[in-house]
Amino acid sequence: MRRPVGITLVAVTASVLMGCAAGPVALGSPGRPPIFDRPQTDQDVLPDAIPDDGYVADSIRYVGEDSVGGRYWVALLEDESECIIADATGAGDWAGFCGRSGLLGTLNDGTTVSFATASQSPDPTSTERVGDAILVGRP
Numbered sequence: 001m002r003r004p005v006g007i008t009l010v011a012v013t014a015s016v017l018m019g020c021a022a023g024p025v026a027l028g029s030p031g032r033p034p035i036f037d038r039p040q041t042d043q044d045v046l047p048d049a050i051p052d053d054g055y056v057a058d059s060i061r062y063v064g065e066d067s068v069g070g071r072y073w074v075a076l077l078e079d080e081s082e083c084i085i086a087d088a089t090g091a092g093d094w095a096g097f098c099g100r101s102g103l104l105g106t107l108n109d110g111t112t113v114s115f116a117t118a119s120q121s122p123d124p125t126s127t128e129r130v131g132d133a134i135l136v137g138r139p
Contacts, residue, residue, distance in 0.1 A: 033115045035061050035074055035133040046073055050085060050094050054078065064131035072134050084113050084134065110139030
């Protein structure tokens with residue numbers, strides 16, 4: 001059973017306010033996190049417990065697991081918004097949030113999650129890097 005987890009979007013760049021170009025999602029676009037440049041693998045499939053919230057299927061990438069068992073994926077939406085999908089506790093408390101480049105979010109438990117390439121990412125000395133794409137900060 002999916003338990004709701006609230007998310008507070010802390011910051012996104014001003015590009016949220018810009019219009020989107022029509023057409024297919026470009027995975028290797030300039031400025032996009034490099035994880036989208038690698039080919040999709042069998043491990044990149046989201047667990048069945050995560051509802052389809054409009055993620056572009058071929059954009060989903062598994063990022064990895066952190067030191068407390070939290071698991072993380074990234075994906076794109078049709079409008080090319082970048083998304084982080086997190087089970088930060090490892091207990092099935094799924095949360096997803098999307099925005100333009102510079103995505104940084106805070107989960108209800110105070111955990112912060114951002115793309116490692118975001119200009120307003122939390123201090124890397126106080127966060128854990130998961131894979132090549134995500135920084136996770138615990139309260």
